[in-house]
Amino acid sequence: DSGVTQTPKHLITATGQRVTLRCSPRSGDLSVYWYQQSLDQGLQFLIQYYNGEERAKGNILERFSAQQFPDLHSELNLSSLELGDSALYFCASSPTGTGGSPLHFGNGTRLTVT
Amino acid sequence: GQQVMQIPQYQHVQEGEDFTTYCNSSTTLSNIQWYKQRPGGHPVFLIQLVKSGEVKKQKRLTFQFGEAKKNSSLHITATQTTDVGTYFCAGAGANNLFFGTGTRLTVIP
Numbered sequence: 001d002s003g004v005t006q007t008p009k010h011l012i013t014a015t016g017q018r019v020t021l022r023c024s025p026r027s028g029d030l031s032v033y034w035y036q037q038s039l040d041q042g043l044q045f046l047i048q049y050y051n052g053e054e055r056a057k058g059n060i061l062e063r064f065s066a067q068q069f070p071d072l073h074s075e076l077n078l079s080s081l082e083l084g085d086s087a088l089y090f091c092a093s094s095p096t097g098t099g100g101s102p103l104h105f106g107n108g109t110r111l112t113v114t
Numbered sequence: 115g116q117q118v119m120q121i122p123q124y125q126h127v128q129e130g131e132d133f134t135t136y137c138n139s140s141t142t143l144s145n146i147q148w149y150k151q152r153p154g155g156h157p158v159f160l161i162q163l164v165k166s167g168e169v170k171k172q173k174r175l176t177f178q179f180g181e182a183k184k185n186s187s188l189h190i191t192a193t194q195t196t197d198v199g200t201y202f203c204a205g206a207g208a209n210n211l212f213f214g215t216g217t218r219l220t221v222i223p
Binding site: 043098 | 147157158202204206211213215216
């Protein structure tokens, strides 16, 4: 158990809809990362937060947004969903936001857009 | 921007054969990390290398960090079926971690 909790585990929704993915980091970790993994693909970095502030942005679409709350949990909002957004979305946390510490990944949320 | 390339993308080996995956960065890294993702699972941290030329071993796994801190390798001796999965390297730059494209290892019994 990595200590990172992601909910829900599975999500099935229709095109055009909006969903929210939730992540609770490991106790003591201040940084949260979001990654997208399409079928048989690598990990695409979306966005990183550190102690409530956005730290780095990757290939995140304008239809996607995220935030980290004062209690350090994070939410990833995906709107105007398209079929191509179907993927596994991972959240990871680390104590620092500099890349010097290993990341601990949650089990992921599998999103299916129909 | 910073890129971390990993080869090969796929590798099929007979059980008992050795396996190596290579990771190359376009810039000097402060450290490199390796992760393993089992089929249907999430990436799990294996090890971190920090020093130039560093070599670390975990049982049958040997990790190396290049002298210039731009490349790394993971070598598995005498693969077992439990080694199947995708191995990712992740290079740390100034403020972030950049994952390689991963090498998917299949072990044929």
